[in-house]
Amino acid sequence: MAIKALREALKAEESMSLQPLLEASWVIQVHAFSAMAAFVLGVIQFTAPKGTLPHKTLGAVWVLLMTLIVISSIFIRPSVYPGLPLIQWFGPIHIFTVVTTVGIVGGLIYLIKGGPTLKKHKGPFMGIFIGGLIIAGAFAFLPGRIMHAVALGG
Template identity: 70%
Template sequence: MSLTPLLEAPWIIQAHAFAAFAAFILGVVQFAAPKGTMPHKTLGVVWIVLMSVITISSIFVRPALYPGLPLVKWFSWIHLFTIMTAFGVVAGVTMLVKGGPGLKYHARPFRGIFIGGLIIAGILAFLPGRIMHQVAFGN
């Protein structure tokens, strides 16, 4: 295991990976910690920002790896998680902002993007040929 492939990657990929790692750890903390407290609310805002960074940076991963790539080739099947995560963040934040009875349901979209956007997409990041595979298993 070596962080060298990640540390030698373009900055957008580094930001994407480190934000994903931080969001995963923070998400686990959020699920385990007491709800409705000031720490839960504060860490929730940080988690939403991290998920937003992950979502936006994911759009630019392929062009960072392949400069000059035409726009139509920027996206692959894994970018379905980008769309899902974007909708989940907006849905969860909307429920929080509206408050009232919908407030208790804000965790549903956040749980969904934790599972889909962090766990499933995170596992896929370790497929052969990807930078995280090189980090974990070498070339």
């Protein structure tokens, strides 16, 4: 039984490859690698001490990464219909583009205001992390998507 489970695990490991992502368009690569970096930085931000210089510095990098993710998402076109005009590229997943943009702006406004509103930046940024990285990221692993091919092969 254990040998069978080990074989399955090794088989799954063999099928995991960055190749589908590396063969994708540059805008998808920018989007995906920025999202991965933002996810890691977000976890660090939530667990590390607040108000420190590293928190502020990593926070600024995280906001820039999230902005890059939003901008790149606008230019990701559906591969099934590559000839579509820009306005027709947008699908339901692009709701996350709008919501994330609103969250970035809202969080930055709280930071710029400072004072008693400073701690409120956590709300929009936590929402972006959960909605924009975890939930939208989960959609990237659906069958037929590049990240599904990266994680599960085929």
